[in-house]
Amino acid sequence: DAGVIQSPRHEVTEMGQEVTLRCKPISGHNSLFWYRQTMMRGLELLIYFNNNVPIDDSGMPEDRFSAKMPNASFSTLKIQPSEPRDSAVYFCASSFLPSGSSSYNEQFFGPGTRLTVL
Amino acid sequence: EDQVTQSPEALRLQEGESSSLNCSYTVSGLRGLFWYRQDPGKGPEFLFTLYSAGEEKEKERLKATLTKKESFLHITAPKPEDSATYLCAVVSGNTGKLIFGQGTTLQVKP
Numbered sequence: 001d002a003g004v005i006q007s008p009r010h011e012v013t014e015m016g017q018e019v020t021l022r023c024k025p026i027s028g029h030n031s032l033f034w035y036r037q038t039m040m041r042g043l044e045l046l047i048y049f050n051n052n053v054p055i056d057d058s059g060m061p062e063d064r065f066s067a068k069m070p071n072a073s074f075s076t077l078k079i080q081p082s083e084p085r086d087s088a089v090y091f092c093a094s095s096f097l098p099s100g101s102s103s104y105n106e107q108f109f110g111p112g113t114r115l116t117v118l
Numbered sequence: 119e120d121q122v123t124q125s126p127e128a129l130r131l132q133e134g135e136s137s138s139l140n141c142s143y144t145v146s147g148l149r150g151l152f153w154y155r156q157d158p159g160k161g162p163e164f165l166f167t168l169y170s171a172g173e174e175k176e177k178e179r180l181k182a183t184l185t186k187k188e189s190f191l192h193i194t195a196p197k198p199e200d201s202a203t204y205l206c207a208v209v210s211g212n213t214g215k216l217i218f219g220q221g222t223t224l225q226v227k228p
Contacts, residue, residue, distance in 0.1 A: 004161075043162070043205065043218040056215070091161050104150060104209050104216050109161025 002026070004110035006092050012116045018080040021113045024073055025094030033107060034067055034077050035091040043091075049075065050097060082117045089114050120145040120210045124219035131196055131226050139191040139204055139222045147211020151189050153182050154205040156221070162205055165191075196226045 005024040013019055025032050033048040047057040049069045057067070064083070069075040079086055093107040123142045131137055143151070150169055154162035166175045168184040175182050179200065181192040191204055206219040 042220045043207075045216050045218075058215070093161070104152070106152075106164045106167060107162075108164070111159075112161055 004092055004094055004108055006090075006110040006113050008113060009111065010114045010116075012118065013082055014118050015083055016081045017117075018078065019082045019086075019115060019117075021077040021090050021092075021115070023075045023077070023092030023110060025075070025092070026108055027073070029094035029096045029108070030072070031095045031097045031105070031107075032069060032075050033093040033095075034075070035093065035109075036088045037091060037112070038088045046077070079115075082115075084117045087115055087117050120208075120213060120215065120217055122206060122208050122217050122219040124204075124206050124222050126222060127220070128223045129225070131193075131224065133197055133226055133228050134195045136192070136194045136196070138193070139224070140188060141191070141206030141208075141219055142188040143206075143208045144187075145208050145210040145212065145217070149209040149211045149214070151184055151209075152207040153189070153191055154207065156203045156205055165204075193224070196224075198226045198228050200224065201226045 007022045031050050034046040035043055037043045046059045047067045048055055052069045065079055067077045089112045091109050091112045093109040095105045095107045097105050121144045125140045152167050153165040155165055156162040166182040171186045173184050179194050183190045203221045203223045205221045209216050
């Protein structure tokens, strides 16, 4: 079975450039999460979607960050313009949340995208 | 303020030497505590979910327990393949937010 798919796996860009990270969740899952991981701050939840609708984006650091989920099988995280402090590993995760259940459940993580902003 | 603290930051064990990892939390109205394992260069992998004090779950050499203020991940007779970073996360009943701890990096030497 294909797990969560992320692309690209590595991205090196220059400050000021636009960066788009992509995620394909596990088929049948209805919740999708974007995380950022750094040595200093650990794993931070940026935003999560339920049934393609953003539920909580309070973890998005700035207006330079935006996320979309146009359909159940695809999501993007965009950074525009990028800055060196955005360098991190970005993870996408998905889960199935039964209707009426609590807000979090077992999550399946993708392999991550390592972003380096020069 | 909701907070999750894991200790120790790093732990080195000999193969077969049992030990425990700690996850202390201060959240209002815990709505769930999760343990994940993360290998270098990979995404976290789900291990356990605990919801109420007194609850315990086991998987192979791992056993997770929960009290009102902390959770322990007990590792019995660890093997080198248990080497990884173990992450704890809690859901705050007050804010509904999912908060991860900084993790404990475990190294098991043969």
